[in-house]
Amino acid sequence: MRLFHICLFLTLVLSLPCTAFPDDGTPHDRDVLTAKEIQRAGLTRLGDILLLADKWNICTIDGFSWQASPNGLSSFRGQTWVVMVDGQRMNPNLYDSNNLNLLPIVLDEVDSVEIVSSPRIHHGEFTERGLIHIYTRKPAPGVSFRGSVMGGNETGDPGPYRYTEYSSPNVDFIGPDATLTMGYGSRNWYVQGNVATQVHFFRDPAMVARNSRILKAPDSRALFDRSVSTTRYETLSFLGRLGFDDVWPGMRRVASSFKAGITTSRGKHEPFVGYSFARRYFLFFKPFGREIPVDHRLAHIGQSGTVLLGGDAALTYRLTYSDNQLDKYPNALDVDFDWRIKLFSANIESDFKLKAHRSTAGIEFKRFSLDTSYPLADDAFDILKAYGSLSHSPFESVRQTYGVLAASTDDGTAVKTFASNNWNMNKRNVLTTHLSFSQRLFEEDNSIWFWTARGYDLLNDQGVVYSIAGEFDKSEQFTVDITWKSHLTSDIQIETGPLYRRFEDTYVEQQSFQFDPQECSFDSPVQILPVKEGQLFGANLSIQHHLSPRLFHQLRYGYRHAFSGDEVFKGIWHSIPKHKATYRFAYAPDRNFRIWGALSYTSSSKWEEYRNIDGQSCALAGEAVTYSSTVKSSTILDLQIQKWFWKRKLRGDFLCRNAWNEEFRYHPIGATFDLSFYFQLKILVDSR
Amino acid sequence: MIRKPPFFISLFCAMLTASGMLPGVNPAQAGDAKAFDSLEAGLGYVVNTNRNDFHARWKPQWGAEGFIQTPFYYGDVQVGIRVVSYSRRIDGVPDFHSLFVSVGWGKRWDLPYNLEGFVGFSVGSDQMIFEEEDLSGSKLETESGTSFNARLSYPIYGKWAFNMSGNYTVILTQRRIKLAFLSAGISRSFSLPDWIKEFLR
Numbered sequence: 001m002r003l004f005h006i007c008l009f010l011t012l013v014l015s016l017p018c019t020a021f022p023d024d025g026t027p028h029d030r031d032v033l034t035a036k037e038i039q040r041a042g043l044t045r046l047g048d049i050l051l052l053a054d055k056w057n058i059c060t061i062d063g064f065s066w067q068a069s070p071n072g073l074s075s076f077r078g079q080t081w082v083v084m085v086d087g088q089r090m091n092p093n094l095y096d097s098n099n100l101n102l103l104p105i106v107l108d109e110v111d112s113v114e115i116v117s118s119p120r121i122h123h124g125e126f127t128e129r130g131l132i133h134i135y136t137r138k139p140a141p142g143v144s145f146r147g148s149v150m151g152g153n154e155t156g157d158p159g160p161y162r163y164t165e166y167s168s169p170n171v172d173f174i175g176p177d178a179t180l181t182m183g184y185g186s187r188n189w190y191v192q193g194n195v196a197t198q199v200h201f202f203r204d205p206a207m208v209a210r211n212s213r214i215l216k217a218p219d220s221r222a223l224f225d226r227s228v229s230t231t232r233y234e235t236l237s238f239l240g241r242l243g244f245d246d247v248w249p250g251m252r253r254v255a256s257s258f259k260a261g262i263t264t265s266r267g268k269h270e271p272f273v274g275y276s277f278a279r280r281y282f283l284f285f286k287p288f289g290r291e292i293p294v295d296h297r298l299a300h301i302g303q304s305g306t307v308l309l310g311g312d313a314a315l316t317y318r319l320t321y322s323d324n325q326l327d328k329y330p331n332a333l334d335v336d337f338d339w340r341i342k343l344f345s346a347n348i349e350s351d352f353k354l355k356a357h358r359s360t361a362g363i364e365f366k367r368f369s370l371d372t373s374y375p376l377a378d379d380a381f382d383i384l385k386a387y388g389s390l391s392h393s394p395f396e397s398v399r400q401t402y403g404v405l406a407a408s409t410d411d412g413t414a415v416k417t418f419a420s421n422n423w424n425m426n427k428r429n430v431l432t433t434h435l436s437f438s439q440r441l442f443e444e445d446n447s448i449w450f451w452t453a454r455g456y457d458l459l460n461d462q463g464v465v466y467s468i469a470g471e472f473d474k475s476e477q478f479t480v481d482i483t484w485k486s487h488l489t490s491d492i493q494i495e496t497g498p499l500y501r502r503f504e505d506t507y508v509e510q511q512s513f514q515f516d517p518q519e520c521s522f523d524s525p526v527q528i529l530p531v532k533e534g535q536l537f538g539a540n541l542s543i544q545h546h547l548s549p550r551l552f553h554q555l556r557y558g559y560r561h562a563f564s565g566d567e568v569f570k571g572i573w574h575s576i577p578k579h580k581a582t583y584r585f586a587y588a589p590d591r592n593f594r595i596w597g598a599l600s601y602t603s604s605s606k607w608e609e610y611r612n613i614d615g616q617s618c619a620l621a622g623e624a625v626t627y628s629s630t631v632k633s634s635t636i637l638d639l640q641i642q643k644w645f646w647k648r649k650l651r652g653d654f655l656c657r658n659a660w661n662e663e664f665r666y667h668p669i670g671a672t673f674d675l676s677f678y679f680q681l682k683i684l685v686d687s688r
Numbered sequence: 689m690i691r692k693p694p695f696f697i698s699l700f701c702a703m704l705t706a707s708g709m710l711p712g713v714n715p716a717q718a719g720d721a722k723a724f725d726s727l728e729a730g731l732g733y734v735v736n737t738n739r740n741d742f743h744a745r746w747k748p749q750w751g752a753e754g755f756i757q758t759p760f761y762y763g764d765v766q767v768g769i770r771v772v773s774y775s776r777r778i779d780g781v782p783d784f785h786s787l788f789v790s791v792g793w794g795k796r797w798d799l800p801y802n803l804e805g806f807v808g809f810s811v812g813s814d815q816m817i818f819e820e821e822d823l824s825g826s827k828l829e830t831e832s833g834t835s836f837n838a839r840l841s842y843p844i845y846g847k848w849a850f851n852m853s854g855n856y857t858v859i860l861t862q863r864r865i866k867l868a869f870l871s872a873g874i875s876r877s878f879s880l881p882d883w884i885k886e887f888l889r
Contacts, residue, residue, distance in 0.1 A: 153813070157831045159861035160774075160816055163781040164745065168862040590723070590761045592889060646887050654791075656811070675860065677811065677832050 031055065033113040035137065040586050040596045042640035042655045044150050044678050045177065045198075046110070047101040049132070054556035055117045055540055056130065057576050061284050061670035062207065062291070064200045064251070065099045070130025071117035072501050072538045072560050073479070075572045077508060080445055081130035086259070087123050088272055088302040091322040091343045095448050096286055100132070102298055104255040104274030106179040106196045108146050108682065111137035118481045118499075119418050119436035121389050121403040124318065124347045124364045126416040128438040128477055138261065139183025139192050144686035151176040152678035155661070169208070169623050172201035172250070174676065189262040198253040202282040202291060204671030206627070209520035209620045210290050211249035211282055214331045249293075253278040267314070269305035274298075280329050287448070287464050289513055289522035292335045295327040312353035316362075320345045325371075335462060340371035341446070360403075361388040368446055376455040381443050384408045397424040407441060414439035414474055428488070432497075434481040442472040442507075449509075449528055465525035476504040483540075491546040501536040503569075510568060511609045515627070520618035522669060524609070534565025536573065553585035571608035577633075579603040592644035597637065604633040610668040627669055634664035653680040724888040727880050728757045730851055732873020736772060742865050745781055746774035753871055757806075758880070758888075763795040766808060770855075770869070782820035788812050788857065790835060799840075804849075806839040814859050833859040847877040 033052050041052055050058045050066050057069040059076055067076045074080065079098035083090045085105060092102045116122050116131040125131060152174030158167050176199060183192035202211050257274035276298040282291035302320035309315060322343045328336040349362030364387075369380035389403030399422040407414045416438035423431045443450060449468070452459060459466055483497035508531055511524035538561065544554040558580045562573035581601045588594040610629035617626040637659040644651050654677070658664065661675035736748035751772035757764050770788045794808015816829040839853035852872050859865040880888075 153830070153832050155832050155860035156862045157829060159814075159829055159831050159859060159863070159865060160742075160746065160781065160784055160818070161861065161863050162829065163818075166863050593761050645889075654811075 031115040031117065033115065035111050038107075038110055038113065040594055040640070040642065041584075042596055042598070042638055042653070042657075042678075043107060044152065044175075044655065044680065045101055046103060046105065046107050046134075047099065048107075049100060049110075049113055049134075052113075053115050053117075053132070054542070054580075054582055055558060056115070057558070057560065057580060059575075059666035059670070061667045062200075062202050062204070062282065063671055063673065064101055064202075065097055065284065066101075067097070068130070069560075069576050071481075071540075072499055072536050073117070073119070073477075074129045076575055077572060078129070078445065078447075081132065082122075082125045082127060084123060084125070084131065084133040086134075086136055086270060086272060087304045087316075088300075088318055088320045089123075089125065089343075089345060090300060091324050091341075092298060093446065094283060094296070094324065094326065097283065101198070102253075102276055102278060102281075102296065103134075104196075104257040104276040104298065104300065105134065105136060106148075106181065106194055106255075108148055108179055108181055109136040109192075109194060111135045118434050119416070119438055119477075119479055120401075120420065120434075121360070121387055121405055121418070124349060124362055124385065124387065126387070126405045126407075126438060128416060128436065128440060128479075136192075136259070139185035139190050140686040141185045141187070142686060144181075144183045144185065144684075146181040146682065146684050147179065148680060148682040149176060149178045150678065150680040152655075152676050154674050154676040156674050169205060169620070171674075172203050174201075174678065175199055188264065189260070191258070191260045193256070193258040195256045196254070198255070199250060200253075201248075201250040203249050205620070205623050205625045206618075206665070206669060206671050207282075207291065208249060209618050211293075212620075213519055214290070214333060215249060215293060216330075216332050249280075249282065251278055251281045253281070265308075267305060267307040269303070271303045272300070273302075274300045283326070286509065286511070287459055287466070287526050288333075288335070288462065289511070289524055290519070292333070292337070293329040293331050294337060295329050297323070297325040297327065299323040314351045316347075316349045316351060318345070318347040318349075333462070335458075337458060338372045338374065339456075339458075342369045342371065343367070344369075356393040358391040359388065360390075362386070368443075370451055370456065372456060374455055374457050376451070378454060381409060383441075383443065398422065399424075407444065409441055409443050411443065412441060412474060414441045414444070416440075428486055430485045432481070432483040432485070434479075434483075436477075436479045438477050439474045440477065441474055449507075459526075466528070467525070468528040470507075470530040472507060473505055475506040478502040478504075493542075493544045495540070495542040497540060499536075499538045499540065501538075503531065503534045503536075503565075506531045506534075508568060508572060513610050513613055515613045515616035517616070517618070520620070522610075522613065529568055531566065531569050534562060534569035534573075536560065536562045550588045551585070552587075553583070555581070555583050557581045574606040574608060577603040577605045577631075592648065594642040596640040596642065600634075600636045600638070602634050602636075605631045607631065607668045613668065629668050631665060631668060632663075634662055636660070636662060636664060649683060649685050651680075651682045651684070653682070654678070655680070722759050723761050724758050724880060724885045726758065727878045728755075728875050729878065730755050730757075730849075730873055730875030732851060732853070732871040734770060734772065734855075734869050734871040736867055737870050738866070738868035740866060742867075743777075745776065745778050746784070747777050749773040749775055751869070751871075753869075753873070755875075760793065763793055764806070764808070766790075766792045766794060766810065768792065768810060768812070772869075782818045784816050784818040787815040787817065788833060788835075789815070790833070792835070792837070794837070802843060804841040806841070806853075807837075809834065809836050811835075831859055831861050833857055841875065844874075849875050849877075851875055 047066050050068055055071040058066050060066045067079055069075050070081050079096050083092060090103055092099055112135045114133040116127045119128040122131055154171045156171045161167060179196040181194035255276035259272040261270040278296040280293045281296045283294050284291045300322045304318040307315045325340040326337040344367045347362060347364040349360060352359050364385040366383040367380055385405060385407045387405035389401060391401040393399050401420045403418050405416040418436035420434045425431055480500040483495060485495040487493050508529055510527040510529050513522040513524040516523055539559045541557040546552050560576050561578055562570050582598060584598045586596045607629045613627045614629050617624045638657050639659055640653060640655040642653050657676045658673055663672060665672045731754050734751035734753045753770040755766055755768040757766040768790045773785045775783045790810035790812025792808050792810020794806050797805040799805050811834050814831050814833045818827045821827050835855055835857035837853055837855040839851055841849045841851050843849045855869040857867045
């Protein structure tokens with residue numbers, strides 16, 4: 001805490017040399033992806049939003065479930081960053097997974113995305129592990145209709161050589177995904193609903209052996225000959241492709257959501273209901289070292305709104321309930337997660353504005369409960385939060401915001417605070433200093449270890465050896481983010497600055513995987529170890545340049561380095577690439593035609609947990625995959641061509657990923673993503 | 689590690705640069721108002737001329753190709769289809785027909801002697817239809833491919849022209865299939881109805 005106070009003092013001191021220029025209103029402590037950026041950026045699924053979160057490091061095993069390290073706030077372990085949709089907290093978390101692709105909304109609905117990469121209070125959540133807030137678009141006045149189909153092909157099929165000694169496994173089609181959104185907008189109200197179907201195969205050579213064996217596949221050869229299932233697919237429509245054979249490591253998902261909104265002179269109110277069902281979703285469960293097929297259900301119902309109190313005062317309320325369930329899908333290991341986590345949350349927040357001051361205060365009640373047949377010491381726990389923030393301008397060129405949140409459970413209270421100072425140095429330059437100190441209760445992670453301690457005995461049932469060293473206690477985190485943002489000219493914008501993170505009394509899961517050649521999977525006992533202290537340094541750089549109204553390009557760079565801490569801490573951060581750089585351009589020779597490209601460099605990473613698998617290989621149907629604990633550096637080029645037709649009612653996107661066909665993967669035991677082509681067709685019709 | 693030469697990407701970038709679509713181009717020029725004004729459709733006879741490891745197993749037979757081409761905001765876009773049959777040279781492999789459907793972009797050039805040149809690249813999908821089923825009972829296989837093509841046209845009567853073209857295609861199977869084609873045929877130009885222009889623009 002003393003360190004925090006010192007830094008708070010420094011923040012205030014930094015605000016003193018101020019000059020008289022107004023705040024430009026730009027949010028300096030978050031990134032916003034606009035609908036235009038999302039539309040042009042070659043995204044095919046909702047989870048691809050993370051590809052645009054340049055301050056976040058990401059990785060995936062299967063190309064469908066992404067893990068993120070949000071701006072150095074946490075590593076790939078502990079996917080506890082918050083996901084919100086239109087002000088309502090969603091709960092797609094499954095153990096150590098936080099998969100945006102399981103949300104019951106579709107990419108076409110997204111209007112903008114706010115990426116919070118430093119700790120602050122955002123709609124009642126303290127973002128010490130980062131936050132992604134998706135805002136969906138409201139329907140245009142009258143009836144509107146949006147539909148899309150997406151499919152892709154990863155190259156590398158055997159072709160006619162499948163009849164020869166050069167036969168190789170077939171590479172699956174990507175998708176197809178289809179969405180349909182319909183809405184009606186009026187002056188003061190709207191309704192909108194959508195339905196989406198999705199198909200994804202978990203059959204890259206790196207994982208096909210373990211994933212097919214757990215499905216009790218009778219003939220591994222047949223698994224590589226897509227045609228068995230393909231033939232069935234081709235006789236079915238996109239929306240009707242709901243029955244494919246039982247030994248195919250693929251997932252089908254159906255999702256639907258409905259939302260409405262009404263605006264009156266006294267405020268606005270927005271209900272949202274969503275449901276997602278994924279049949280045979282392959283959930284990577286790290287204690288088992290492999291994917292387990294499950295049937296996953298996610299239901300969400302929420303109501304949020306604002307009541308205007310007159311003047312510049314308002315009350316905001318949020319009520320949400322979500323139900324996140326893992327059902328058993330028949331599998332060779334007979335794993336049944338028997339897991340149904342429910343989250344109820346009620347929040348009320350007041351917002352007052354007075355001249356240059358703005359204050360927010362709120363309280364929140366949250367109840368997590370677990371339905372399982374395992375006898376639990378207690379099947380629910382509550383978190384009560386109280387929070388407030390104050391934003392003011394002591395001088396015309398300075399905007400300061402302070403916030404504090406207290407989260408309380410039966411076992412203790414955690415205090416989370418932040419202080420932010422925006423100094424408009426002159427018309428072109430802004431310096432932002434952002435400090436935070438936060439404690440985090442063990443319960444807040446809602447982890448499997450918390451529930452295991454309460455009696456959820458899946459790990460023992462499945463023979464997973466685990467040990468817990470020490471007591472779980474509150475962890476602490478101190479962060480500093482300094483950002484200088486400058487409009488060098490009207491066309492060039494630069495943003496850069498260092499970041500610092502200090503973690504204390506955290507806990508980590510430590511594993512040392514061994515290769516199981518029979519299953520082509522990985523086993524390891526699990527140790528839960530306390531980490532006394534660790535420190536991280538990093539930096540971000542962003543340069544954006546509008547070369548002309550038709551040509552835009554940007555360069556983003558991020559650096560992360562754990563410079564202090566024990567071997568466990570440093571080992572974890574070795575799995576995060578030190579360097580990440582992305583160059584993007586968008587060129588629109590015409591309003592209805594656009595070319596977009598991204599050249600991304602990621603430095604190598606070392607995954608200590610997998611050091612024993614180096615050189616191990618898995619062979620199936622003539623193709624062998626060799627695993628390595630080092631993920632090599634990669635330079636990937638993606639290109640997209642986008643064309644509108646029919647007075648911008650119809651759009652075709654052609655996307656080429658990994659155009660150089662570089663051998664690249666994100667994870668030591670994950671898929672290799674070869675040159676792939678995607679095609680998307682979208683129709684957008686409204687009555688205007 | 690880069691596993692194959694970035695053939696079509698290099699070509700794409702080189703062509704964009706050469707044609708001025710990248711920085712410095714005059715927007716008014718790039719946003720050409722003549723996009724989709726007309727359409728050229730052509731048919732031709734095609735032969736596979738190269739020989740490599742693939743041809744040790746399959747012998748190319750006759751082939752035919754068709755294309756439609758229209759001015760784009762810069763250069764032309766082209767949709768093409770090519771059908772070629774391959775008969776087996778060795779036992780154990782089936783005959784098959786290849787249907788390559790592609791979409792591409794390229795640039796026309798005026799040449800001496802009333803000739804017109806076209807150079808472009810395309811990306812497409814190759815449907816391979818086999819005479820025999822494989823172990824799983826399938827006769828079909830699909831893979832993406834890229835191709836580079838160059839064409840010479842000579843006007844013969846009114847809107848009709850005689851074409852000769854060369855094409856180099858790489859089918860992106862695990863073991864790449866590299867095919868070179870020569871073709872000869874005719875094409876005709878058409879004006880597009882306004883409603884189609886509106887739709888396409």
